[in-house]
Amino acid sequence: MYYLTEATEIIDVISQLAKAKTLWLDTEIAHWYTSSPKLSLIQVLAEPTDTTGATAYILDVLNKPDLAKYFINQIMVNAHITKVFHNASFDIKYLGGQIAKNVICTLQLARKISRRHLQTSNLKLKTLAVELCHFSNVDIEEQSSDWGKRPLSQKQLQYAVMDTVYLAAVHRRLLEISNPHAVDDIFLPNNDLNQPTKEMENPSLSVTKVRVAFECPRLFYLNHQFGDKAIFLPQNTAIGIGNPFHQLADKFVNLAIVEPELRNLFKPAASQINIDEITSAIQQKFYQLEFFPYLQIAIQKDGNQAQALLQVWQGLQGLIKRFTELLLLNRKYCNADTVISNSFLLTERSIEHYFTLPDGTQQKVRGEFDCLVFNFELNRLCVVEFKTYQPVDPSAQLAQVALYSYMLHQKKKVPVNSAVYCVLPEFKEYHYSWEDLENTVHQLIPHKLLQMQQWLAWESPNPNPPPRTTQPHLCEVCSQQQKCQMFFGEVISPQPSLKRKEELIKIDSSTNDLKDTPKPNSQSSPNADKIGEGLINTLQSFGVGVDYMGAAVGPSFIRVKLKPHLGVKVNALLRLSNDLQVQLGLADKPLITPQAGYVSIDLPRPDRQVASFGDYIQLQKLPATAPIKIAIGVNLEGELIEADLSDPNTCHFLVGGTTGSGKSEFLRSLLLSLLYRYPPQNLKIALVDPKRVTFPEFERMAWLYSPVVKDSDRATELMEELVIEMESRYQQFEKASCADLTTYNQRSQKPLPRIACIFDEYADFMAEKEVRKALEQSIKRLGAMARAAGIHLIIATQRPEAGVVTPIIRSNLPGRVALRTASEADSKIVLGGTETSAAYLLGKGDLLYQLGPQLHRLQSLFAKTIQIPSI
Numbered sequence: 001m002y003y004l005t006e007a008t009e010i011i012d013v014i015s016q017l018a019k020a021k022t023l024w025l026d027t028e029i030a031h032w033y034t035s036s037p038k039l040s041l042i043q044v045l046a047e048p049t050d051t052t053g054a055t056a057y058i059l060d061v062l063n064k065p066d067l068a069k070y071f072i073n074q075i076m077v078n079a080h081i082t083k084v085f086h087n088a089s090f091d092i093k094y095l096g097g098q099i100a101k102n103v104i105c106t107l108q109l110a111r112k113i114s115r116r117h118l119q120t121s122n123l124k125l126k127t128l129a130v131e132l133c134h135f136s137n138v139d140i141e142e143q144s145s146d147w148g149k150r151p152l153s154q155k156q157l158q159y160a161v162m163d164t165v166y167l168a169a170v171h172r173r174l175l176e177i178s179n180p181h182a183v184d185d186i187f188l189p190n191n192d193l194n195q196p197t198k199e200m201e202n203p204s205l206s207v208t209k210v211r212v213a214f215e216c217p218r219l220f221y222l223n224h225q226f227g228d229k230a231i232f233l234p235q236n237t238a239i240g241i242g243n244p245f246h247q248l249a250d251k252f253v254n255l256a257i258v259e260p261e262l263r264n265l266f267k268p269a270a271s272q273i274n275i276d277e278i279t280s281a282i283q284q285k286f287y288q289l290e291f292f293p294y295l296q297i298a299i300q301k302d303g304n305q306a307q308a309l310l311q312v313w314q315g316l317q318g319l320i321k322r323f324t325e326l327l328l329l330n331r332k333y334c335n336a337d338t339v340i341s342n343s344f345l346l347t348e349r350s351i352e353h354y355f356t357l358p359d360g361t362q363q364k365v366r367g368e369f370d371c372l373v374f375n376f377e378l379n380r381l382c383v384v385e386f387k388t389y390q391p392v393d394p395s396a397q398l399a400q401v402a403l404y405s406y407m408l409h410q411k412k413k414v415p416v417n418s419a420v421y422c423v424l425p426e427f428k429e430y431h432y433s434w435e436d437l438e439n440t441v442h443q444l445i446p447h448k449l450l451q452m453q454q455w456l457a458w459e460s461p462n463p464n465p466p467p468r469t470t471q472p473h474l475c476e477v478c479s480q481q482q483k484c485q486m487f488f489g490e491v492i493s494p495q496p497s498l499k500r501k502e503e504l505i506k507i508d509s510s511t512n513d514l515k516d517t518p519k520p521n522s523q524s525s526p527n528a529d530k531i532g533e534g535l536i537n538t539l540q541s542f543g544v545g546v547d548y549m550g551a552a553v554g555p556s557f558i559r560v561k562l563k564p565h566l567g568v569k570v571n572a573l574l575r576l577s578n579d580l581q582v583q584l585g586l587a588d589k590p591l592i593t594p595q596a597g598y599v600s601i602d603l604p605r606p607d608r609q610v611a612s613f614g615d616y617i618q619l620q621k622l623p624a625t626a627p628i629k630i631a632i633g634v635n636l637e638g639e640l641i642e643a644d645l646s647d648p649n650t651c652h653f654l655v656g657g658t659t660g661s662g663k664s665e666f667l668r669s670l671l672l673s674l675l676y677r678y679p680p681q682n683l684k685i686a687l688v689d690p691k692r693v694t695f696p697e698f699e700r701m702a703w704l705y706s707p708v709v710k711d712s713d714r715a716t717e718l719m720e721e722l723v724i725e726m727e728s729r730y731q732q733f734e735k736a737s738c739a740d741l742t743t744y745n746q747r748s749q750k751p752l753p754r755i756a757c758i759f760d761e762y763a764d765f766m767a768e769k770e771v772r773k774a775l776e777q778s779i780k781r782l783g784a785m786a787r788a789a790g791i792h793l794i795i796a797t798q799r800p801e802a803g804v805v806t807p808i809i810r811s812n813l814p815g816r817v818a819l820r821t822a823s824e825a826d827s828k829i830v831l832g833g834t835e836t837s838a839a840y841l842l843g844k845g846d847l848l849y850q851l852g853p854q855l856h857r858l859q860s861l862f863a864k865t866i867q868i869p870s871i
Helices: 007-017 065-076 106-113 125-131 154-178 180-186 207-215 217-226 242-258 260-264 275-301 305-331 339-343 394-412 434-438 441-456 472-477 481-488 528-541 570-574 577-583 663-675 712-736 741-747 769-785 807-811 824-831
Strands: 002-004 022-030 038-045 057-060 082-085 103-105 201-206 350-356 362-368 371-375 380-387 416-422 428-432 546-553 557-564 591-595 598-604 629-634 640-644 653-656 683-688 754-759 791-797 815-818 846-851 854-859
Touching: 002 007, 007 057, 007 065, 022 154, 038 065, 038 154, 057 154, 082 154, 103 106, 103 712, 106 125, 106 154, 106 712, 125 154, 154 180, 201 207, 201 441, 207 217, 207 362, 207 394, 207 441, 217 441, 217 481, 242 275, 242 305, 242 339, 242 380, 260 275, 260 339, 275 305, 305 339, 305 371, 305 416, 339 371, 350 394, 350 441, 362 394, 362 441, 380 394, 394 416, 394 428, 394 434, 394 441, 416 434, 441 769, 472 481, 528 546, 528 557, 528 577, 528 598, 557 570, 570 591, 570 598, 629 663, 629 846, 629 854, 653 663, 653 824, 663 683, 663 754, 663 791, 683 712, 712 741, 712 754, 712 769, 712 791, 769 791, 769 807, 815 824
Parallel strands: 002 057, 022 082, 082 103, 201 362, 380 416, 653 791, 653 815, 683 754, 754 791
Antiparallel strands: 022 038, 038 057, 350 362, 371 380, 416 428, 546 557, 557 598, 591 598, 629 640, 815 846, 846 854
16 A cells, blocks of 8 residues: 655645546545544545555545645546545545535445345445455454544554455446446556546637526527627616726726825725715716716717716716725725725736536636725625626626636635626625635536537537527517527427317315315306406406407416507506406406417416316336426316426426415326336436425335435435436446437437436425535536436425525526415516516416416316326
């Protein structure tokens, strides 16, 4: 063995190990049983044929965090290297956590095979080494050693190094049982440790394009390929003022640094300076020396610029006030002569960085930030981005400024905070600390960059174009809306059911989730025309003239289509929701929605009906190459609407619905729709059920990926397993020269099953900080990358609050289903933008399905009894 304690030796070895293909790793932790555990040793085996540990390395990193960090940066985040641990979730806590790439966990491999099949006493490493690989004289006494003491005994070192030997042997044996063709590929000697790795470089991208990709993948594609304008401007936003504002903001910073009169304003002590007075003085001086001359020259060239530049001045006043507040804050730590030059850092604003993507390629990102300031109270740099409008998607602005923060950190090697200053129509600041971004957005960026490369590889008219935006309200303010529709066309179209039911089965009042639904008085359908006539008369009594354009009868509501008379505003109808409920004697408010050419008014049916599962889903046995579809619900025409999980627009889902909304029944019918059509060899189901009441009938089905998860620790493990499975599949695809699961299954004699993870009550796991962090990271990675690997997430919650369903998670769950929500705010979280309609649904399966920019109101299927198909 090689036991290394000197920093230079350890660094040299790590640099050599960074060229390996596969490493078998273990750690020893000092004081692991206390609240302050420390990483003590990192054990590394690069030659799996070594059965004695003679070639293994023991890196002593106790109280040497810089060496541990160097190991993480060189080894753990390197996607080229396969890192094998036994209990990976434990070890990588100390070796990079969620930033670790290409990690294999032999404990999870053993769990998948099952202890019953392995016929071992348990799944501990040393048990597997003895009972599976027939090692003898395995030492278990040193397991309780004090790894915080030095020097270490020879027995301790031998114990530590043999763990990597056992690990390599166990790993090989597990693969021989579960995946024999992978053995030769993985267990090749690392003879090329001295050979440099070859990394491909993708075409350069700008920071602005990354922001656009967060907002809308299709607009990003059009902008990159054709140079189309790519900005979402809210209505009534002034056009053409961005460049003048940025030019004048630069002039202000330069003037502040060189102008003695401005420095003199800070001569008094900070406690003696009046913020309003000094702000006014600075604004006047800047107006006199810079803005007014700029205004005069601009008006001489084009007199029409005067109004726009007045708006620019309004924005500059807000910016100057904010900068004055920063200067006054810093005055407590600096003298008057240096406070301005120490606060505004005149550095090169153009910046670029090479990101290593999950597939091992390099992506160059370049950009130019607006301003860099220093806050002495926080002792922190802050990169600032100026906006002359209020962004329609703050999360995309966060992604943009977070990129600058990360790139500056890589350049300056210090933490960098981020801020967006929106100066019009009133000044607003969005601030993000380095700590806010380090473990969230920064880790997501390489996955987003890889997604962007995959989108750019698409060519029309091939299938699977870049997905639509997950925020339909952006389409309303998109300058490329028409071109987008023409270029991409309609990719998703609802698949009608084989038969239309003239009469839907009545709701059974004995069922749990629907027990309060009134029974019908008769079997006949309501007279929609008569109801429409009554609605028109009621509206006329309020002085609102409309024309009747027909009606449709759904299971839970009647949709009346009306066209307002000329001069009648849609808002006049929207304001009458409460009045119509009273006048028409409705149990719930009508849902009033503007449509193309008419206004729809959805009136709740007094004889509510249900869409029976058995009338729409029939037993089938589809092949592994078939698209995987889930049942969403029945539309007004009685047609079943489904979503294709293999489509990038609907590959993962966010489902929100409060108590009584029918969320549990929706998830159960969705799950049954999968079981009825896809056999266990082609589909595996992972279920998370913390309340233990949603999936009890499914606990013994053959489709289970693992036992139903009911606690937070196991939920975290499950998500980590799925990430490992995803990475393993991508390695198999690479070897088979395939881009996705469908192609792989078409070529392979042993097709891989798709995996659907249905995660109920996601919010229940958000109370514990560590669990929350781990789940968020896994969901982000899976949401960004797992579709092509055939792994799909359906995340459901009763409480779709902003603190639970973060913007980054929402951006990676493109499919949206909203049952009735507890509030308008929750509706906005699920559906995006300003869409509040989900708060006024009827409950019990009444839902809104977001399909591109359109919302479809459906009734979910109801399975009165759960019958698992026989295999």
